[in-house]
Amino acid sequence: MYSINEIFYSLQGEGFWSGTPMIFVRFSGCNLKCPFCDTDHSMKMQLSPAALLAMVRDCGGDCRRICLTGGEPALQVDAVLVELLHSAGYTLHIETNGTKDFPEGIDWITVSPKTAVFDDNRADVVLKKADELKLVYTPGCSPALWEDFPAPWHFLQPCSMKNTSEVISFIKAHPLWRLSLQTHKYLDIR
Numbered sequence: 725m726y727s728i729n730e731i732f733y734s735l736q737g738e739g740f741w742s743g744t745p746m747i748f749v750r751f752s753g754c755n756l757k758c759p760f761c762d763t764d765h766s767m768k769m770q771l772s773p774a775a776l777l778a779m780v781r782d783c784g785g786d787c788r789r790i791c792l793t794g795g796e797p798a799l800q801v802d803a804v805l806v807e808l809l810h811s812a813g814y815t816l817h818i819e820t821n822g823t824k825d826f827p828e829g830i831d832w833i834t835v836s837p838k839t840a841v842f843d844d845n846r847a848d849v850v851l852k853k854a855d856e857l858k859l860v861y862t863p864g865c866s867p868a869l870w871e872d873f874p875a876p877w878h879f880l881q882p883c884s885m886k887n888t889s890e891v892i893s894f895i896k897a898h899p900l901w902r903l904s905l906q907t908h909k910y911l912d913i914r
């Protein structure tokens with residue numbers, strides 16, 4: 725059984741796939757306690773693999789792209805679920821803080837390390853590569869620490885709408901980075 729907060733259908737708001745329809749499966753629970761965290765990842769339901777697939781099918785219509793998020797989805801995502809969702813025709817994305825391993829086969833990995841917020845080392849991140857790296861930019865964080873992380877795309881995301889101009893200035897001075905906005909908040913969608 726998986727502990728789930730919510731399953732819903734919307735547009736990806738952040739990073740490379742921004743604007744793309746996805747079914748979001750939000751797993752409950754996280755192994756970190758980030759000071760800026762505004763995500764409700766409390767447990768609202770427990771679902772078997774089959775029940776989870778049924779809910780995904782119910783809410784997602786013709787969409788065949790799932791984003792496994794949280795909380796920290798790597799605490800729960802296992803090979804059984806990856807195989808089941810792939811067999812049902814879904815492409816799988818995961819958004820992870822990178823501190824826990826997860827099964828092979830996920831189609832797109834977004835790592836959003838939080839250690840840049842807490843300290844100046846990458847020791848807590850066990851992932852060795854990703855499809856995109858997305859850092860939440862907070863005053864005093866260390867994006868430079870992550871510039872050589874093996875990912876084709878490096879995004880910086882303001883931690884709130886208030887520090888967007890600071891992030892834009894940083895990116896203009898460090899053009900490896902690209903801006904990621906939480907566009908779902910600007911659009912007032914989920």
Ligand code: SF4
Nearest residue numbers: 754756757758761795
């Ligand atoms: S890793 Fe993400 S979900 Fe977990 S506490 Fe930090 S911001 Fe919240």
